[in-house]
Amino acid sequence: MSLKEELKEIVGEKWVITGEESSLFSVDGFTAYKGDPSMVVLPGNEEEAVKVVRSIVKRGEKVIFRGSGTSLSGGSIPVDGEIVVGLSRLNRIEEYKGNEVIVGPGIANIMVTKNAPPHLFYAPDPASYSVSSIGGNISHDSGGIHVVKYGPTFNSVLGVKVILPDGDVEDLLFHNGQLNPMSIFIGAEGTLGAVIKARLKLFPKPESRVSVFATFDSVTDAGKAVVEIFRKGVVPSALELMDRNIIRAIESSRYKADLPNVSAMLLVELDGSIPQVKEEKEVVKGAIEDNSGRIIDAKGNEDEFWKARKGAFPSMGAISPAYVTLDCTVPRSKLPNALESIEKISREENVFIANVFHAGDGNLHPLIPYDPNNKESLLNALRVGEKISKIAITMGGVPSGEHGIGIEKISIEEMYYSEEEIAVMKRIKQTFDPNNLFNPWKIFRPKSLPRQDDVLKVMWEWE
Numbered sequence: 001m002s003l004k005e006e007l008k009e010i011v012g013e014k015w016v017i018t019g020e021e022s023s024l025f026s027v028d029g030f031t032a033y034k035g036d037p038s039m040v041v042l043p044g045n046e047e048e049a050v051k052v053v054r055s056i057v058k059r060g061e062k063v064i065f066r067g068s069g070t071s072l073s074g075g076s077i078p079v080d081g082e083i084v085v086g087l088s089r090l091n092r093i094e095e096y097k098g099n100e101v102i103v104g105p106g107i108a109n110i111m112v113t114k115n116a117p118p119h120l121f122y123a124p125d126p127a128s129y130s131v132s133s134i135g136g137n138i139s140h141d142s143g144g145i146h147v148v149k150y151g152p153t154f155n156s157v158l159g160v161k162v163i164l165p166d167g168d169v170e171d172l173l174f175h176n177g178q179l180n181p182m183s184i185f186i187g188a189e190g191t192l193g194a195v196i197k198a199r200l201k202l203f204p205k206p207e208s209r210v211s212v213f214a215t216f217d218s219v220t221d222a223g224k225a226v227v228e229i230f231r232k233g234v235v236p237s238a239l240e241l242m243d244r245n246i247i248r249a250i251e252s253s254r255y256k257a258d259l260p261n262v263s264a265m266l267l268v269e270l271d272g273s274i275p276q277v278k279e280e281k282e283v284v285k286g287a288i289e290d291n292s293g294r295i296i297d298a299k300g301n302e303d304e305f306w307k308a309r310k311g312a313f314p315s316m317g318a319i320s321p322a323y324v325t326l327d328c329t330v331p332r333s334k335l336p337n338a339l340e341s342i343e344k345i346s347r348e349e350n351v352f353i354a355n356v357f358h359a360g361d362g363n364l365h366p367l368i369p370y371d372p373n374n375k376e377s378l379l380n381a382l383r384v385g386e387k388i389s390k391i392a393i394t395m396g397g398v399p400s401g402e403h404g405i406g407i408e409k410i411s412i413e414e415m416y417y418s419e420e421e422i423a424v425m426k427r428i429k430q431t432f433d434p435n436n437l438f439n440p441w442k443i444f445r446p447k448s449l450p451r452q453d454d455v456l457k458v459m460w461e462w463e
């Protein structure tokens with residue numbers, strides 16, 4: 001029996017997709033690259049997922065796991081015809097117990113809080129939270145606006161159940177031993193195991209949550225205010241920065257919220273007890289005003305401002321059909337310098353760059369538009385992006401703030417880590433997956449290109 005026939009027997013005919021329809025799985029949120037899967041399989045439950053993976057690995061076939069396909073680093077795109085196993089149908093909530101919940105990997109992030117007891121919430125909140133899956137969030141160790149106070153996904157995952165590359169199932173949902181391997185699967189980008197269940201931590205909803213919005217005549221001043229807020233001992237629950245270009249994109253899109261037309265805008269959220277939040281609000285206002293910022297009154301539009309921030313990436317569609325999303329980081333104290341460098345590069349290279357980022361954790365997302373019908377325009381956006389990412393690293397940043405390495409950041413990763421460190425990571429991969437069956441071509445530079453491809457060549461700096 002062929003593999004296709006075997007998989008159809010496991011999941012049912014309609015959940016095995018080949019041909020033209022499977023090209024829906026050739027792309028993700030990283031629009032610069034496209035690669036077709038040889039087949040797509042969508043198991044409907046845990047048992048089917050295990051059988052599917054066992055059938056595939058028994059034949060030595062390569063496989064990519066997929067949640068909602070919103071990866072911004074190309075994590076869920078096949079590079080050389082890998083089989084895609086989509087886990088979005090494993091979307092059940094098993095049970096809420098105390099401040100914990102057990103869920104399937106396919107559930108959308110937003111549903112975890114929506115279904116939680118009213119006094120609890122799930123903290124990690126990537127702007128894609130209405131669609132991106134918990135399995136994808138775990139595999140990219142995703143962040144979001146609340147990372148600054150509550151940490152990335154890593155800090156909210158208590159246990160996972162995974163299928164390993166040899167087909168074995170490891171239940172680490174409640175593994176509390178000394179050598180707990182659970183955390184190795186968080187941020188592993190599906191290269192070590194398929195997450196088929198997760199135990200998540202929920203936080204109590206704070207007594208009070210308030211927002212402060214401010215405008216600045218320069219992004220550098222806004223960056224200085226961010227540094228000052230932390231210097232004064234306040235840790236906001238969200239601290240976001242948007243520059244004039246991204247505000248313009250938002251205001252031209254369906255996320256329009258009557259944002260002011262200014263060089264930079266800070267959005268701050270504080271949460272905690274009522275007296276604590278009141279006190280912190282005054283400190284934040286002082287830090288903003290000391291750095292030439294002006295506090296603005298949202299006039300009841302607070303939720304709209306935050307929705308506009310969450311819609312910043314898709315709003316770019318209003319000014320360009322495609323764009324590259326950078327994900328560099330710098331230590332918070334270097335934010336003003338990083339912003340100056342980005343402005344300089346934009347001027348020197350004559351490239352439009354819109355900035356929106358998680359200022360509180362120094363995670364920058366410069367967005368560089370390109371023309372999808374003009375290869376040179378794409379390659380130039382990638383080159384400019386790489387230049388910015390490398391400058392961020394020289395300022396003390398790390399290769400990825402929250403979007404992962406995928407196919408996008410292999411050369412940036414090599415700039416940051418020493419050969420020894422990469423060798424350690426490769427040994428881990430080799431131990432779990434000696435035949436390189438799970439999400440091959442990702443995270444590590446392969447020995448050879450699967451085919452001549454300009455985008456891969458630029459990203460991987462191929463000679």
Ligand SMILES: Cc1cc2nc3c(=O)[nH]c(=O)nc-3n(C[C@H](O)[C@H](O)[C@H](O)COP(=O)(O)OP(=O)(O)OC[C@H]3O[C@@H](n4cnc5c(N)ncnc54)[C@H](O)[C@@H]3O)c2cc1C
Pocket residue numbers: 028029064065066067068069070071072075076087105125126127128131132133134135136137138139140141142143144145189190191193194195196313314402403439
């Ligand atoms: C508009 C927009 C806004 C975004 N905002 C943010 C943001 O604020 N913060 C942020 O961090 N990210 C953000 N992202 C990026 C993206 O949404 C996240 O990386 C998200 O976690 C991906 O989830 P997904 O379900 O779409 O995963 P996919 O794209 O399907 O997969 C991502 C990676 O995880 C692996 N994977 C998926 N499911 C599993 C599984 N069950 N087991 C093992 N491996 C698996 C895949 O192989 C791939 O490597 C944004 C993306 C978009 C399009």
